[in-house]
Amino acid sequence: MTQATPANGTLDALYATILSRKGAAPDSSWTAQLLAKGPEKCAEKFGEEAIEAIIEAVKDDKTALTSEAADVLYHLLVMLAARDVPLSDVMDELSRRQSQSGLAEKASR
Numbered sequence: 540m541t542q543a544t545p546a547n548g549t550l551d552a553l554y555a556t557i558l559s560r561k562g563a564a565p566d567s568s569w570t571a572q573l574l575a576k577g578p579e580k581c582a583e584k585f586g587e588e589a590i591e592a593i594i595e596a597v598k599d600d601k602t603a604l605t606s607e608a609a610d611v612l613y614h615l616l617v618m619l620a621a622r623d624v625p626l627s628d629v630m631d632e633l634s635r636r637q638s639q640s641g642l643a644e645k646a647s648r
């Protein structure tokens with residue numbers, strides 16, 4: 540079995556790279572070009588990639604779904620960066636929900 544990559548580290552590094560493309564010359568990279576088109580275009584691309592992932596999930600093509608899921612995560616991070624939402628805020632929100640559901644589990648015991 541292949542060793543799993545720590546998800547947070549990979550996402551953090553990718554988000555930092557995406558942030559570094561903000562304000563860069565559009566012809567310097569794909570990300571800089573997309574960000575230069577504005578937050579609405581970034582959101583539209585995220586939506587397109589999400590639909591492509593849905594199609595592969597329905598077809599049960601695991602290889603294609605893996606690739607589309609990577610596209611979805613990349614475009615989610617670009618959309619967050621375009622609207623100046625730190626990835627750490629999203630992670631904090633997920634952690635908060637995890638600890639809330641942990642409390643709910645304990646309370647139901």
Ligand SMILES: N=c1c2ncn([C@@H]3O[C@H](COP(=O)(O)OP(=O)(O)OP(=O)(O)O)[C@@H](O)[C@H]3O)c2ncn1[C@@H]1O[C@H](COP(=O)(O)O)[C@@H](O)[C@H]1O
Nearest residue numbers: 553556557560567568569570571572584587609610613614
């Ligand atoms: N993870 C990604 C990543 N995932 C998807 N994409 C790009 O997103 C685009 C979306 O795919 P589409 O098929 O929709 O693109 P398209 O049809 O060419 O675009 P449109 O005509 O629809 O506008 C592709 O060109 C992919 O290369 C990515 N581009 C960059 N990254 C990473 O982002 C970082 C910065 O990349 P650069 O900005 O290229 O330096 C690097 O770490 C890269 O690995």
